[in-house]
Amino acid sequence: MARNWTRDELILAMSLYCRLPFGKFDKGNPDVIQLADAIDRTHSSVAMKLSNLASLDPFHQERGIKALPNASKADRQIWQEFHSDWEGLADECLRLEIEYHLQPVEDAIEEQSLFEGETESTRVTKVRxxxxxxxxxxxASYEYRCCITKIDLKELLIASHIIPWSEDSAKRADPHNGLCLNALHDKAFDRGLITLDEEYRLIYSRLLSESLSVNAMNQFFKPYEGKAIQFPLRFRPDQNCLRRHREHIFLT
Known part of the structure; x- marks a missing residue:
């Protein structure tokens, strides 16, 4: 008889859903196999659970992918828990990954202190x-490609916060507050030299065009002006976050 998924198991499944590139949820994926073995479930059941979670994403529902009939009330509840407290659930994911030996030993040892009482070092660990x-x-949501230039060299990619880390603790770990950018465009976005409009199209500051040479503008910024970003395959950037960026960070 099939047993119900526990909350801990659902947290681990949601964590894996967040970290795997979309479309890599099949039962033969090594990460799916690792989680299935750790929680004593079949590879197929974990793969199905990841698909259930994907079906709850409003972005996919807009694309015509409806919630699967076997997406449970518990699936929906864990989805909402993550969206209500991304940073808190990130910490809980870590505790469970250590407990189920899903982290490399050296990472587990380094971060075990997180659960040994609140000190300055544990606060630093939570941030990390x-x-x-x-x-x-x-x-993973952007398939390891810059959403502006489509550069796919991982060493050059940065998960950029739309609302800066220091300005809103509730948005720190929220992937809806993120863009995948290459290092140059990340810095320009962070400094308010570029932003996105209501249609997710790139606009750049007058200060940028006044400061850079024509060649630099033509090479790095002009080709992307007015063009929509490449959308992530989950966790579409929040327009409220983008509005705050345009109104309070972008330099017109």
Missing amino acids: RAQRFFRSTVL
């Missing part, structure tokens, strides 16, 4: 964990 979760989720 949220940053790691955010980066892996955003980059």
Whole structure:
């Protein structure tokens, strides 16, 4: 008889859903196999659970992918828990990944102190964990390609916060507050030299065109002006976050 998924198992499944590139949920994926073995479930059942979670994503529902009949109330609840507290659930994911030996030993030892009481070092560890979760989720959602230039060299890619880390703690680990950008466009976005409009199209600041040479503008910015970004395959960037970027960070 099939047993119900526990909350811990659903958190681990949601964490894997966030970190895997979309379309890599099949039962033969090594990460799917690793999680299935860790929680004593079949590879197929974990693959199906990831598909159930994907069907709850509003972005996919807009594309005509409806919630699967076997997406449970517990699936919906864990989806909402993550969206209500990304940073808190990122910490809980870490605890469970250590407990189920889903992290490399050296990472588990380094971060075990996170659960041994609140100190300055544990607060630093929480920050690092949220940053790691955010980066892996955003980059996987954009299939490891810059959403402006489509550069796909991982070493040049950054998970950029739309609302800066320091300005809104609730948005720190929220992938809807993220864009995958190459290092140059990340810096330009962070400094308010470029932004996205209501249709996700690139616009750049007058200060940028006044400061750079014609050749630099033509090479790095002009080709993308007015063009929509490449959308992620989950966690579409939040327009409220983008509006705040345009109104409070972008330099007109």
